[in-house]
Amino acid sequence: MNRVRFDAATRLHLLLGIIAVAGSILLPALLGSAYWTHNFLIVNLFVAVAVLQNMLLADAGQVSFGQGAVFGLSAFTVGIVAGLWGHSYAAGFLAGVAMAVVLGLLFALPALRVQGYYLGFVTLSAAVVFPEMLVAFNDLTNGINGITRAVPALTTPLGLGLTPIALMVMALAIAALLFHATLRATRLGRRIRVAAVSPEAAMALGINPGALRFIAFTIAATGTGLAGALYVPVLGFVSPYAFRVDLSIFFFFSVVVGGNGQLIGPVIGVWILYLVPNALLADLANYRLLGYGFVALLIMLAFPDGVVGTIEALRRRRRLRTQVTGISVDRVLAWPGARPRPPTQGQAITVRGVRKTFGSLAALDGVDLAVIPGSVHGLVGPNGSGKTTLLNVISGFIALNAGSVAINGTDTSRAPAYRVARLGVGRTFQTPRVLEEMSIWENLEIGADVKGDHSNWLLALLAPFRTEWSENRPDLLAHAQRRVLEVLRTVAGDADILLLDEPAAGLSAAERRDFARLVRFLSERLGKTVLLVEHDLALVWKVADRITVLDAGQVIAEGPPDTIAADPRVRRLFIGGADA
Amino acid sequence: MNDLLIIVVHGIGVGAIFALVGMSFNVVFNASGILNFAQGNMLVLGALFAFLLLPTQPDLLRWFILLPAVAIGLALLLAVQGYVTLLPLRSSVEQHSWLITTLAASVIIGAILLIYQGSAQQSVRSPFTAIRFMGVRIPATYALTTGLALFWFIALHIFHTRVLTGLAISALSQDLDAARAAGLRVRRLQVTAFAISGLIVGSAGFVAAPVMAIANDSGITYVMNGFVAAVVGGLGANLGALVGGVLVGMLSLYAAYEYGGEFQNLVSLALLVVVLMVRPQGLFGRQAARRV
Structure with missing residues (x-):
């Protein structure tokens, strides 16, 4: 086996990313701020989803506007199985992740035929339809009333204000970052990227691009499903309104605002897009959406390559090399x-x-x-x-x-x-x-x-x-x-x-x-x-x-x-x- | 029998709105390769202007004066939006930025609507009286949207084949680099295309206002169905958008009649998936001419 090696930039991104995730979970808990503890649990759940969206978009080249639906399906399945049907949270958890994977595979099907914004619109439409179906099948989902399901075992503090669910969310977000970095250094990760940037080169290297799209969608759906399943104990409640198309768009925004393809990009993207409107406009609920829209628009105008992408481009220009040792035929x-x-x-x-x-x-x-x-x-x-x-x-x-x-x-x-x-x-x-x-x-x-x-x-x-x-x-x-x-x-x-x-x-x-x-x-x-x-x-x-x-x-x-x-x-x- | 006729007539009327959104997509897409996600909320804005500016008592003269005024207002707004959208594309290697800027514009319009009217849903009374056709009462708005869709289809056809600016915009859709090399002022033409799409959705929103839900979250439904109309017909082809729009309209009304309103969008999604799987270039689209 080939040992995985990270380059200097990857190591820096990983370090900062892990500090951001761990710090934002541990600090508010230690300081005893219930408001920020709760907010950062959601932020870090979203970070995990966005990291996988980043992999799907930047590495596999797949435009999906439907990750919010994958997330929501997992959460709602947990709600139905563990809440309405009265099974254990563990059973709901497994069912939720399984349903998320199924939806991910459904997204991958059209990806065999169409790419780019066509695929984007299919997944976007799915994200529009998803909450409507939650309401339409209200016998199964409890409709607009939502489902209440607390998981006290996970929300009781262990000490120092830390709950098991906080540690699980932290572990998931960090695992997502580590996974993305590692994937890029492996054979599978390289082949996913080759299939995305040059299908011809990929096929000449024995790669079936469609198969790798399936794999990428499955990986993303699994991670997104895990995050969705953890959403239920964090909130104790699921409602169709939480999983409207806006959530899917938020995940996509986070990736591009942070910097498409930058390892730490989704962390920065989620922080900016979630925290800026929520912190600055905390008392003006109706203005939050406006703030969010303007932040996204202004950042794209100021940093066309995303925040981290623009910083990385500057860093690279500073140590730009004009020469590299050539490949010697001799x-x-x-x-x-x-x-x-x-x-x-x-x-x-x-x-x-x-x-x-x-x-x-x-x-x-x-x-x-x-x-x-x-x-x-x-x-x-x-x-x-x-x-x-x-x-x-x-x-x-x-x-x-x-x-x-x-x-x-x-x-x-x-x-x-x-x-x-x-x-x-x-x-x-x-x-x-x-x-x-x-x-x-x-x-x-x-x-x-x-x-x-x-x-x-x-x-x-x-x-x-x-x-x-x-x-x-x-x-x-x-x-x-x-x-x-x-x-x-x-x-x-x-x-x-x-x-x-x-x-x-x-x-x-x-x-x-x-x-x-x-x-x-x-x-x-x-x-x-x-x-x-x-x-x-x-x-x-x-x-x-x-x-x-x-x-x-x-x-x-x-x-x-x-x-x-x-x-x-x-x-x-x-x-x-x-x-x- | 009567029910079926109602579905067909209403389906055409609603489908005409989707076709108009689809055509406005096409204009911008042909000129720039951009799909403007804000188009749905722009349509809602057109309808909101009808709500704000039209008196509660029917006033036909005012209606006919306001129609072009609202269309031009939206054209100006879309020209600004287009200019802003095209800004980062100049310098960036990141060509996803338009997805964000157009979606952000859509979010901003929705947010302004939310601040202005909360989650309430406004409606407008049509100044026209309903028409009777084969014993079926047809709201005048559906006849008007159908007429407007046909008007814009013909106008765009003349514009793209007879008018110099229109020909230049068509040239952009064929080969952007060649058009630039030939000395066309690409950026200005693209902003013009945005403005034209504004004329279309502005007039469409104003005319269709009596049958539209003027709310902060209704834009995305129009974007989605407009896109399905454009794709079913073949992205870039206006005849396709016309036919696709009517198809989507009739199917979604049938779904609403048969299964309930919540299933309208599901049927559109199903139609989109089926068309993309079976015939990705759409009914009237050129077969992947630019990809190979």
């Missing part, structure tokens, strides 16, 4: 080991009679291709000849109209991209899908996450740079370095077959030479099969064992470089033979 090539070459019989990639049309245009028109394991196979042809389309078909990004594709003998003609990737097919893209929101090191780690093996040789080889690369984003890397990073990411994932889409585009002559050495290294020393789409014919002829030439969606020549170079049809296609 260092990778200096690796002393070698992998056994795969047997050369059989085929790593088999393409038979593949046809793909876009409207009336046939991008691929009966293409056959066979790639020998462990070889470097060049795929060349003029613009629009179907090279990239073929790569997309092989890697499962585009569904084919006719024909078949097989990887190591396994038919993948109908397989989605993430399943193809799990068979050991890694790919790069024309514009490198380097994930800007993650550190350079995390970009390598998400490669290793494919098989979950972080002790692999590549990461060990690059370990001296870990600290530096963990604190810097890939925007500091030059273009060629980003290409190399993307290739190394697939290598870190231990893919047997690498599909490289125009990897040399935009590289200087020296960088191309390095890249050619890297490609040969992949094949000769690591035993990888490489399918290379490239416009730089000199590079292809230098590194490829075999070459396939495509023109207008058809294969016009296939064979070793020398034979292809002599083929008159190929010569006609690339006049001069140097560059297409």
Whole structure:
């Protein structure tokens, strides 16, 4: 197992967050202020919900305006089971969390089809409808009268003014913060983030984005359900009015006002939005809502990235680095080991009679291709000849109209991209899908996450740079370095077959030479099969064992470089033979 | 039979309000990619002005003078709101800010209503007498909202295809960067779009006031149903909003008739989910033209 490591900023956020939560629970209790003790119990319940909303929004990229309904459903279930039906609080607690998870899963269903504000509106509508249903089914819920259910065992002080429920709320809020920080440093957390920022890169790394959305919604609903279940002993009463759409909007506001994606953001957001109107306008109940609206509006105008987000941006600018130690191809090539070459019989990639049309245009028109394991196979042809389309078909990004594709003998003609990737097919893209929101090191780690093996040789080889690369984003890397990073990411994932889409585009002559050495290294020393789409014919002829030439969606020549170079049809296609 | 006719006629009348909100969504969305959550409370404000300014005795002349005045007033208010909403988008990488600023604007309007009238619900008497149609009494307001929806549909169509400013706003919906590169004053056009959406909801609120609940918390229902109307028809397509609005109106009135008023929004939600699952681009929407 890989030990979880937090960077300096995460540690600071965690420390401040825990101090804020613990302090706000312990201090009022010790000072004996019933008013503030009660208020901060609610604040910290809301903090727990908002932290998970932050995870859902920033990490998983899911806009949910319905977390208040999840919270309310849990609380009301506790009220019904433990209050109206007379069961124990523990039974109500479990039922409440279970119902919250069910609602979370219901939210995740439309998320498979739609994203962004569409999903936001579905969840918002659910939050509008939820309290109406509480009233409509008043036989079950006691309707607008609400349900009274005290839990004296949890609200009797243990000493120093502290009640068990206060400690539970404190533990939940702190656990939520710790969980969020830890999740980000784990394989699951990284994969949730990859699926959110680049579904293509995610699928190329064997990730099914829909499955991870489900997981993220389930996690958020579980935590929100726990908070909802604790709401009942805190208040001793549930009413449909407490769980109107405004509550869901409040949770969303808290995250963005605090700073979307900032670990401590939800703590600051809840404090500002809950405490400012309630403390300053305590005697003017009707003006609280107005104060809350204006605070949210003014903060967004003054701090467009949220309070913490803006502070973090300033902090980062102050210690802005312009350079970071680059990724040295030489260092990778200096690796002393070698992998056994795969047997050369059989085929790593088999393409038979593949046809793909876009409207009336046939991008691929009966293409056959066979790639020998462990070889470097060049795929060349003029613009629009179907090279990239073929790569997309092989890697499962585009569904084919006719024909078949097989990887190591396994038919993948109908397989989605993430399943193809799990068979050991890694790919790069024309514009490198380097994930800007993650550190350079995390970009390598998400490669290793494919098989979950972080002790692999590549990461060990690059370990001296870990600290530096963990604190810097890939925007500091030059273009060629980003290409190399993307290739190394697939290598870190231990893919047997690498599909490289125009990897040399935009590289200087020296960088191309390095890249050619890297490609040969992949094949000769690591035993990888490489399918290379490239416009730089000199590079292809230098590194490829075999070459396939495509023109207008058809294969016009296939064979070793020398034979292809002599083929008159190929010569006609690339006049001069140097560059297409 | 008579009940069904009432549901259909009233459904069209109520649906026309949703369609108007949906069209006002579309205008802003096409120009800026923003969905203005405050649109529902802006509609309620239009209705509140009708309550405040119309005399209790029917006065048709006053009604016809106030209608454009309220529409223009709301247009100015929305222009200001639009300007404020667009401010942080210039400097921030955080593109969620409009969700907050438009929702905050909605909260503020609701809060002002709460301070002004508490949780009371105001209503307005229509200066027009009801119409009789196939033996069914139709409140004049439903005929007016339907007419207003058709008026705005045609006006927007002419605006977007014949008027230079309208064409420029259409260009924004096609490709924002290209429009900016072509020298269009994007920000000004977007604020104009907000103002136009204000004309729509302002006139709609004023006209529909007699059948609306003028309360501090009724805005969200109009936002929600207006959005469902826009999505069912295809976000950005006004014909879609028109058809979607009527569909939502009739379904929700049927639900109210059959099961009770509390189920109106549930039916809208169900319709929204079904449409998004089966046909995410809506009935008249372009198929994900901008996403690929």
